[in-house]
Amino acid sequence: MTEPIPWPVDRLVAQLGRWSVSRGPLYLLLAERLRQLIDSGQLPPRAALPPDRVLAERLAVGRTTVVAAYDRLRQEHKLERHQGRGTWVAPAVLSGTRPGAVPLANPMFVNYLEPVEGVIALACTAPHGPPPELARAYRRAVDRLPGPDSGDIGYHPTGHPELRSALAGHYTRRGVPTTPEQILVTTGGQQALALLTRLFVGPGDTVLVQGPTYPGALELFRDAAAVLEPVPGDDVAAWTAAFATRPRLAYLNPTNHNPTGRTTSALTRRRLVEVAAAQGVPLIDDEVLAGLSFDGGQPPGLAAYGPAITVGSFTKVVWGGLRTGWVRATEGDIAQLARLKAIHDLGSAALEQLAAVELLPELDEVSRRRGAELRRRHDHLCAELAESLPQWDFRPADGGQCLWVRLPRGDASGFAQVALRYGVAVLPGTALDAAGGSTDRLRIPFTAPPEEIGEAVRRMARAWEAYQRVGGPAPASVHAIVV
Incomplete structure (x- = not known):
């Protein structure tokens, strides 16, 4: 008989998501959400669920709530429960997930994006x-769409040439000389990080991150089976020691940091870039939040002090629905990233990119x-x-x-x-x-x-x-x- 697959309590809590936001007894709500996970294959056959007390503690409910939910699903033949052996998903339950499959990254990221009525x-x-400038930018972009005889097929794997040129000019004006060949347009900042993770990180590679940091980046690195090493915020000595171990990659969001809202000083930025370069460690500067300083300013990014890969996006400053981001890096890295992006989606939407071109001159305001x-x-x-x-x-x-x-x-x-x-x-x-x-x-x-x-x-x-x-x-x- 196949042994049950241990299912970590942290993963299950994340999969449960907002399970308790409907009205009704909690044990019924919990049973319903577990039933959905089982029927959809997100909890595969033989997945061993956490003990009653452990799950109850993590969900902040009484143990009887979990016991009642488990028992209800046992009566429906969704679960098997045996004294002293635990609780697991019944092997007879049909599932879209193959037995023994490795679970994907923490699903909490997905579960908290969709709105729920009353919450x-x-x-x-x-x-x-979005701000009113976005609608006006789209109207202007529509007028600039190529005609039927233009020969423009609409695929731009590295990004629309006009947007790449505009973003290069944006960085050059900020004191970081940039050519269009150093820009890759992506479908949001998250895809930019996903492509960089694919390029640089393999199973077992060490990635340095701030402790704490943006959860979307952590999920990407975990999905790549990286070893995550958190380093205290702006502690230069700790970062210097960590860089000395020659990690595969380092990720920071030093401006208006998510989640602390702090901004790293210029002196610390310079030192971090110097140490990373000396050890040959690729350094990602996530600038998605850089335009949201309360004083209206924007400090120089890490690339102003030396080798650094910059990730940017319109998402946080403009609107989450404008799925346009970018990577600024060396021409060699951009060429490799473009190949990876082309495999996935052949290039981001052209109309959005034209709207971004129209919006960019107004971005500072x-x-x-x-x-x-x-x-x-x-x-x-x-x-x-x-x-x-x-x-x-x-x-x-x-x-x-x-x-x-x-x-x-x-x-x-x-x-x-x-x-x-x-x-x-x-x-x-x-x-x-x-x-x-x-x-x-x-x-x-x-x-x-x-x-x-x-x-x-x-x-x-x-x-x-x-x-x-x-x-x-x-x-x-x-x-x-x-x-």
């Missing part, structure tokens, strides 16, 4: 709606306005937290989109589960920490309108009261959304 989404940082608005929302969130949750600790951000908040007690993952049942989705710190730490941290964005931020904080305050009443988990009788 305030504070797990994803993104602008709430859009960034300044977006940064000023984010500062007002940041200050509003800080005030709301100080009033409703004064025991929570945080440092105000320099820019960006989120606060990095420390809970005075308890576990942030458990609290996040309770918060879901009060109608607000927040991201626990462990999702952003390569070492699995930051268990007492939450990432709370301030991208929403002020009235939504205020309501979200009030819901979190009620969830915090419930979480504390039982010394941690909320009572199992709490229904999905209490507003």
Whole structure:
């Protein structure tokens, strides 16, 4: 008989996602979500589920909730449970996943992107709606589409020539001389990071990351089976020691850092680039948030100090729906990245790229306005937290989109589960920490309108009261959304 496949509790909690956001007894909601995972093949046959107590603790529910959910699925022949041997997905269940398949990267990233009615989404940082400049840019772009006899087939694997040239000029004006051949246009910053990961990282390679850092990058590196080594934020001595081990790659987002909102000083930037170059370590500078400084400025990127690969995007400054990003690197790296991109999608959408060309001259003004608005929302969130949750600790951000908040007690993952049942989705710190730490941290964005931020904080305050009443988990009788 095939042995059960151990299924890590962290992975299962991520797969469950926002399982408790409907109304009804929690054990039924949990059973329904597990049933969906089993029927879709995301939980394959023979997947061994976590023990009752372990899963209950991570979901911040009573053990009886998990026992009842497991028993219900056992009665439906979805699960098998044996005293002393555990609980696993029944082998007879049809599944789209082959037995023994290696699970994909943490699915939390997907589970928190889609909106859910009645839930305030504070797990994803993104602008709430595009600026008016974007619609005007698209209208101008439509007028510039090639005619039927132009001979333009619409495929541009390295990017539309006009956008590559415009982005090269953008960097040159910022003091980083760049040619169009050093630019690859991508479908958002995430694809840029995915292509770089594919180019540089193989199974077992060491990748240096900030601790904490952007979770989307961590998922890409994990999916490549890399060994992640977190290094404390701007600790030059720690980075110098880490570079000396000759890792395969280093990834930083030093401007308006996700999630702390801090910006690395020019002196530290210069030193990090020098040390990485001396050790021959490719260094990625994720500048996706660089245009969101509260003071309206934008410090020089790492490429201003020496060899560095730059990733940029319109996503955070303009709108998440504008899926246009880029990589700035050496011509050799760009040529290899273009080959990888062509294999995947033959090139990004031409109309979007033409709109980006039209938008680029106005990007500084859009960034300044977006940064000023984010500062007002940041200050509003800080005030709301100080009033409703004064025991929570945080440092105000320099820019960006989120606060990095420390809970005075308890576990942030458990609290996040309770918060879901009060109608607000927040991201626990462990999702952003390569070492699995930051268990007492939450990432709370301030991208929403002020009235939504205020309501979200009030819901979190009620969830915090419930979480504390039982010394941690909320009572199992709490229904999905209490507003």
